[in-house]
Amino acid sequence: MERQLDKPAIEGGVPARDTKIYYGHQYIDEADVEAVVDVLRHHDLTCGPKIKELEDKLCAVTGAKYAVACSSGTAALHIACLAAGVGEGDEVITTPITFAASANCALYCGARPVFADIDPETYNIDPRRVKEAVTEKTKAVVAVDYTGQSAALDPLLEICKEHGLILIEDGAHVIGTKYKGRANGSVSDMTTFSFHPVKTVTGGEGGAVLTNDVTLYRRLLLYRAHGITRDESLMEHEPDGPWYYEQVALGYNYRITDIQAALIISQLDKLPMFRERRKAITARYNEAFGKIPSLYVQKEIPESDTTRHLYILRIIPEKLTIDRKRFFEALAAENVCCNVHYIPTYYFPYYEKLGYRRGICPNAEKLYEEIISLPIYYAMSDEDVESVIEAVTKIAVYYARK
Numbered sequence: 504m505e506r507q508l509d510k511p512a513i514e515g516g517v518p519a520r521d522t523k524i525y526y527g528h529q530y531i532d533e534a535d536v537e538a539v540v541d542v543l544r545h546h547d548l549t550c551g552p553k554i555k556e557l558e559d560k561l562c563a564v565t566g567a568k569y570a571v572a573c574s575s576g577t578a579a580l581h582i583a584c585l586a587a588g589v590g591e592g593d594e595v596i597t598t599p600i601t602f603a604a605s606a607n608c609a610l611y612c613g614a615r616p617v618f619a620d621i622d623p624e625t626y627n628i629d630p631r632r633v634k635e636a637v638t639e640k641t642k643a644v645v646a647v648d649y650t651g652q653s654a655a656l657d658p659l660l661e662i663c664k665e666h667g668l669i670l671i672e673d674g675a676h677v678i679g680t681k682y683k684g685r686a687n688g689s690v691s692d693m694t695t696f697s698f699h700p701v702k703t704v705t706g707g708e709g710g711a712v713l714t715n716d717v718t719l720y721r722r723l724l725l726y727r728a729h730g731i732t733r734d735e736s737l738m739e740h741e742p743d744g745p746w747y748y749e750q751v752a753l754g755y756n757y758r759i760t761d762i763q764a765a766l767i768i769s770q771l772d773k774l775p776m777f778r779e780r781r782k783a784i785t786a787r788y789n790e791a792f793g794k795i796p797s798l799y800v801q802k803e804i805p806e807s808d809t810t811r812h813l814y815i816l817r818i819i820p821e822k823l824t825i826d827r828k829r830f831f832e833a834l835a836a837e838n839v840c841c842n843v844h845y846i847p848t849y850y851f852p853y854y855e856k857l858g859y860r861r862g863i864c865p866n867a868e869k870l871y872e873e874i875i876s877l878p879i880y881y882a883m884s885d886e887d888v889e890s891v892i893e894a895v896t897k898i899a900v901y902y903a904r905k
């Protein structure tokens with residue numbers, strides 16, 4: 504017998520939840536608090552031992568040879584582009600379904616972002632579209648592991664190798680995921696992480712670039728800190744004393760503090776449990792939504808053992824009497840407070856003024872019309888998950904096109 508479902512709250516029914524739930528939230532335990540306090544009591548606040556400890560730990564967690572911790576995921580993308588040699592007049596290929604930083608990093612370097620469309624089922628950048636977008640001017644590809652599912656790294660690496668490009672993986676969503684058995688962070692030429700509070704592992708703010716290439720690693724170190732070095736092999740002049748250092752490139756102050764590094768180190772200890780919980784929530788959502796004809800479940804590729812940062816609910820508008828906006832509002836009325844990731848980057852006025860027009864990535868544009876990011880985070884209880892499922896089911900059934 505079919506379960507009797509209530510009226511959606513937006514139609515006057517009782518909300519699926521009494522209290523509001525949001526799409527993401529950090530999880531901080533006593534060990535995290537202790538780690539931060541310990542720095543405040545005993546260590547340098549910045550450029551101290553926690554930076555190296557964090558970098559070593561990121562290498563241990565991912566299998567990458569080198570890690571450069573920095574102030575944000577955006578800073579990480581910027582120095583990765585600089586290290587890749589991206590400059591004035593170059594082109595960088597990326598996806599429009601991402602946070603603006605994935606394309607802005609090219610603009611910071613005087614290069615032009617070129618948007619390649621997504622695969623309509625996985626929502627990640629489509630390697631075939633990347634191949635078509637390559638020109639003489641292309642320097643790098645910024646591939647995003649959207650929602651935490653790995654981008655198609657092997658096909659992308661093949662294209663990059665063929666054309667002499669650097670593959671930068673924007674791994675802001677991907678920590679904890681494995682691609683063909685290797686942790687993301689150890690596969691691409693460079694992978695960037697973000698430790699913003701909505702991400703799986705947080706430092707308040709923070710970022711990192713991982714690489715296996717020592718040349719890229721040395722450049723990343725330079726760009727993180729003003730282009731200044733104490734490494735004699737990089738200097739142009741003879742040191743005139745033990746205090747001597749040189750600025751050999753134009754870098755930035757993208758350092759991270761030891762306070763943040765300590766928090767990230769402590770959070771990384773919890774990555775296995777964060778991963779398991781996010782996987783369990785994803786599995787439960789997939790199971791529930793897979794049964795509802797008006798919803799489309801994001802395709803999971805077998806190459807990616809995925810830790811989800813985002814869970815994307817995708818409606819099939821032809822099978823509903825309401826659109827995404829109304830669905831979103833109906834969820835809010837159930838006290839399920841969602842978000843939308845992402846508005847295609849080139850829709851923004853800043854990009855329009857640079858000459859980008861709608862229509863260039865039809866799959867991305869269609870996706871944007873149909874998606875809602877549902878709550879997913881470590882501290883969600885099973886009851887929270889079930890209440891989200893109840894809210895979604897209630898709305899999808901009530902507004903099903905007969």
Ligand SMILES: *Cc1c(COP(=O)(O)O)cnc(C)c1O
Nearest residue numbers: 575576577602604675697698699
């Ligand atoms: C969060 C995010 C960034 C930026 O990271 P910050 O640490 O906030 O600078 C970049 N790309 C993607 C895909 C992100 O989700």
